[in-house]
Amino acid sequence: MNYTAIFEDAVEMLRREKRYRVFADIERIAGRFPHALWRTPAGMREIVVWCSNDYLGMGQHEGSIEAMISAARRFGVGAGGTRNISGNSHQVVTLEEELADLHGKEAALVFTSGYVSNQTGIATLGRLLPDALILSDQLNHNSMIEGVRQSGREKAIFRHNDLDHLEDLLRKAGRERAKLIAFESVYSMDGDIAPIGRICDLAERYGAMTYLDEVHAVGMYGPRGGGIAERDGEMGRVDVIEGTLAKAFGALGGYVAAAAPVVDAIRSHAPGFIFTSALPPPVAAAAQASVRHLKTSQAERDAQQANAARTKAALIGAGLPVVLSQTHIVPVIVGDAERCKAASDMLLAEHGIYIQPINYPTVPRGTERLRITPTPFHGEALIAGLTEALVAVWRKLDLPFQPMAAAAE
Numbered sequence: 196m197n198y199t200a201i202f203e204d205a206v207e208m209l210r211r212e213k214r215y216r217v218f219a220d221i222e223r224i225a226g227r228f229p230h231a232l233w234r235t236p237a238g239m240r241e242i243v244v245w246c247s248n249d250y251l252g253m254g255q256h257e258g259s260i261e262a263m264i265s266a267a268r269r270f271g272v273g274a275g276g277t278r279n280i281s282g283n284s285h286q287v288v289t290l291e292e293e294l295a296d297l298h299g300k301e302a303a304l305v306f307t308s309g310y311v312s313n314q315t316g317i318a319t320l321g322r323l324l325p326d327a328l329i330l331s332d333q334l335n336h337n338s339m340i341e342g343v344r345q346s347g348r349e350k351a352i353f354r355h356n357d358l359d360h361l362e363d364l365l366r367k368a369g370r371e372r373a374k375l376i377a378f379e380s381v382y383s384m385d386g387d388i389a390p391i392g393r394i395c396d397l398a399e400r401y402g403a404m405t406y407l408d409e410v411h412a413v414g415m416y417g418p419r420g421g422g423i424a425e426r427d428g429e430m431g432r433v434d435v436i437e438g439t440l441a442k443a444f445g446a447l448g449g450y451v452a453a454a455a456p457v458v459d460a461i462r463s464h465a466p467g468f469i470f471t472s473a474l475p476p477p478v479a480a481a482a483q484a485s486v487r488h489l490k491t492s493q494a495e496r497d498a499q500q501a502n503a504a505r506t507k508a509a510l511i512g513a514g515l516p517v518v519l520s521q522t523h524i525v526p527v528i529v530g531d532a533e534r535c536k537a538a539s540d541m542l543l544a545e546h547g548i549y550i551q552p553i554n555y556p557t558v559p560r561g562t563e564r565l566r567i568t569p570t571p572f573h574g575e576a577l578i579a580g581l582t583e584a585l586v587a588v589w590r591k592l593d594l595p596f597q598p599m600a601a602a603a604e
Contacts (some may be wrong), residue, residue, distance in 0.1 A: 253445030266480035282473035302458035309439030312449030313338035315467025321346025365401035374403035378422035386524030412442025444484035498571035514596035535563040546584035
C-alpha cells in the first residue's frame with residue numbers, strides 16, 4: 196500500500212476544490228499593532244492585519260506583556276506537566292478565581308485552548324448526565340460539535356437561533372430527561388447574536404441545562420467584559436459559560452465557569468484536562484492581567500465598537516456586500532472559494548492588507564467570505580485604505596457590488 200499517495204491525494208482534493216489553505220509568514224510588531232511584517236521570498240514587507248481575533252489588541256498591552264515577562268523571570272517558562280502531577284501553578288489558580296468572578300460563578304477551570312475547553316467540557320458533561328439529550332445550534336463551532344460527538348449521547352440539532360424548533364425538540368424529549376442546550380452568544384462568521392434570555396426561558400420551562408460559548412464576546416461586551424450574557428443581564432441564568440483567553444484577552448487558553456460541583460466534576464472526569472500539560476505561569480499571568488484590566492477599562496471596547504461601525508459604514512457606502520450585524524465582526528461575501536482566495540492574495544500582494552479567506556467547511560459552500568475584524572487601532576486612515584483596496588480588488592475580479600441582508604440579532 197502506498198501510504199504517501201493516500202495523503203497526497205487527500206491534499207490534492209483540497210487543491211482541486213480550491214480549499215487548500217496557505218498561510219502567510221508574518222511577524223507582529225510589538226507596539227505597532229495592527230501593523231506586521233510579511234516574510235516573502237523577495238524580502239520583508241510591512242502589512243496591515245485586518246483579520247486578527249486579538250480584537251482589542253491586548254496581546255500587545257503593556258500591562259499584559261510586563262506580567263508575562265515578570266512571571267517568566269520568577270517562575271520560568273514551562274508548566275512542569277499536567278496539573279494532576281506537577282503543574283498546578285499558583286498563577287493558574289488565581290486566574291481561575293479571576294474568571295469565576297468575571298462571570299459571577301462559584302468556580303472556573305482553565306484549559307490549554309478554547310477548542311479543548313469546548314470539546315472536553317461538553318463531552319464530559321454529556322457523559323455524566325444519564326441518558327442525556329444534547330441540543331446543539333446548527334451553526335455551533337466545530338469544537339462544540341466534536342464535544343457533542345465524543346459525549347456518545349443522543350443529539351438534536353436545532354435550526355440556527357430558531358426558538359420554535361428548539362422548543363419543539365425540548366417538548367418531545369420530555370421534562371424528566373436530562374438535557375443540555377449548547378449554543379454560542381456571538382456566531383463568529385456572520386456576527387449574529389443568540390437570544391440568550393429566551394433560550395434560558397425554554398431551559399427553565401423544560402428542565403434543561405444551558406452551555407453558552409462566549410469566546411467571541413468575553414472582554415468585548417458587558418460592563419466588565421463578561422460577554423453578551425453579562426450585557427443582557429442573563430449571566431446568572433446560564434449554567435455553564437465557556438470562554439477563551441486567546442481572543443479579546445490576547446493570551447492563550449480556554450475555560451469554563453459554573454457552579455462549583457459542575458466545575459469539580461469536569462475537573463475530575465475530563466480527559467482533555469487530566470492528561471495534558473497546564474498553561475505555563477507566564478501565560479496565565481498575562482491572561483490574568485488582561486482580564487483584570489478589561490474588568491475596569493471601557494476604553495478599548497468603546498474604541499473597537501466605534502471603528503467597527505466606521506468600517507461597516509465605509510464598506511457599505513462603497514457598495515461592497517457586507518453582512519450587517521450589531522457585533523464587531525464584518526463579513527464581506529465573495530461566494531466562491533477560488534475567487535475568495537484570489538481576493539485575499541491580491542489584497543496582500545498589491546495593497547499590503549492581510550485578510551485570510553474563509554471557505555468551506557468553516558462556512559457553507561457559496562458563502563465564502565473575507566472576515567474583517569476592526570480593532571481599537573484601525574483608525575480612519577486605515578479604514579479608508581481598506582475600502583479603496585477592496586473596491587479595486589472587487590473591480591479587478593469582477594465581483595458583484597450588492598447590499599446583503601442583515602444577520603439576525
